[in-house]
Amino acid sequence: MLKPEKISKRQLILAEAAKLFKDRGYSGTSMRDLAGQVGMEAASMYNHIKAKDEILASICFRISDLYISQLGEISATAASYGDKIKALIRLHIRLMVEDGPAVSVANHDWKYLPEPKLGEFKQARKTYEKGFAALIEAGIAAGEFQPVNVSVALFTILSAVRWIELWYRPGRELSAEELEANIITVLLHGLERK
C-alpha cells in the first residue's frame, strides 16, 4: 500500500513554499498565497502538513542536515586543508545553485521558527560553523593559511557565497564551474595580484 502521491504532494507544497518564502519572506507569505501556487485551497493543505511553521521547519532542517553530513564527509578525507575548504565552498555553491530557494530560506527565515525548533536549528548551525572553523584553524596551524582571525575568515567565506541566490541564474554568461573557480580565486588567493 504505497502512497507515492502523498509524499509528492507534500513535497510540492514544500518546494513552492521555499520559493515564496524566499521571495516574500515567511511572514509575508500567506497560506492562501501558497495554496494558490500549489493549486488547491488553503484548507486542503492541512491534509499534508500540520501547520505553517512545520513547513518552515521541514525546509530548514533538510538543508542543515545536508550541510552537516557533507561537512563530516569532507573533513574525513585526506586532502590538504586548502582542498577541504575548496570542497566546502564548492558544496555551498552547488547547493545554492541546485536548491536555491530552500537554502535561502534556511539562511534568512530560520529566525521565524518557534521554540524549541529555533534552538535546535541554532545549535545545528553552530555545530556546522565549529566544524568549518576547525578546518581553518588547522590550516593556519599547519602553515597553509595566513594567520587571520578564524571567525572572520569563517564568516567571510560563508557569506561570500550568499549573493549567488540573488544574482545567479543557470544559463547566465557564467557556468556553475566558472562560478566556483572565480569565487575560490577571490577567497583563497585574493583579489590583488601577488
Add this chain to the structure above:
Amino acid sequence: MLKPEKISKRQLILAEAAKLFKDRGYSGTSMRDLAGQVGMEAASMYNHIKAKDEILASICFRISDLYISQLGEISATAASYGDKIKALIRLHIRLMVEDGPAVSVANHDWKYLPEPKLGEFKQARKTYEKGFAALIEAGIAAGEFQPVNVSVALFTILSAVRWIELWYRPGRELSAEELEANIITVLLHGLERK
C-alpha cells in the same frame, strides 16, 4: 519657532523600526509592536509618519544615498585601485558597525517597498554596483588585480561584509579596526599563504 522634538520623535520611530525590522522582518513587525517599543500607541505614530511603508522607505533610501555619495568621493581620489577598494570595504564595515540595523533593513527588507519606490531603490543599488564594478574592472585593466569575473568579485566582496550584522557586537574580542584588517586580508590577499 523651532521644533527639534518633532524631528527627534520621528527619528526615534525610524531607529526602533530598523531594530525591529532587522530582528523580525518588515512583515513580521506590526505597528503595535513598534509603538510598544517607541512608547506610544500605534495610532499616535501617525502624527509623525504617513504609513508603515514610508518608514521602510525612509530607512532604505537614507542608507542607499549614503553609499552612493561615499562611492563618489572615494572614486574621485587619486589612490590606487587597491586602496579605493579597501576604502570601500572599510566604508561598508564602518556603516555596518555604526548603523547596523538600518543597513540590515536596506539589505534585506527593501523588497517590501511598494512601487514606485521599489524601482527607485533597485536603480540606486544598480548605480552603486556599477560604480563599484568599474573600480574593479579598472584595477584589472591596470594589472593591479587578478583577471577574475568582475561581477563575481563585486558580489563576493559586497556579501562578505554582511555577516557582520549577525555576528559583530562592539566590545567583542575584536575591535572594528582589527575586523577591517582581517576582512581586507582575506578578500584582497586571500586565505592561502603565497
Add this chain to the structure above:
DNA sequence: TTGGATAACAAACATTAGTTAGTTTTGGCT
C-alpha cells in the same frame, strides 16, 4: 460494485493587521 480511507472543498472561527475618526491631553507663546 461498493466500502473506507484520503484529500479536496466551502464556510466560518478568532485574532491580528494597518489605518482612520473623534476626542482629550500637553506644552509653549502671548
Add this chain to the structure above:
DNA sequence: AGCCAAAACTAACTAATGTTTGTTATCCAA
C-alpha cells in the same frame, strides 16, 4: 491665565491571517 496647535489617547473599521469544522468528491482494494 488662556489659547492653539501638536501629539497623545480610545475606539473602531475593514481586510487578511492561520486554522478548524463539516461535508463532498476521489480513488484504490475487496
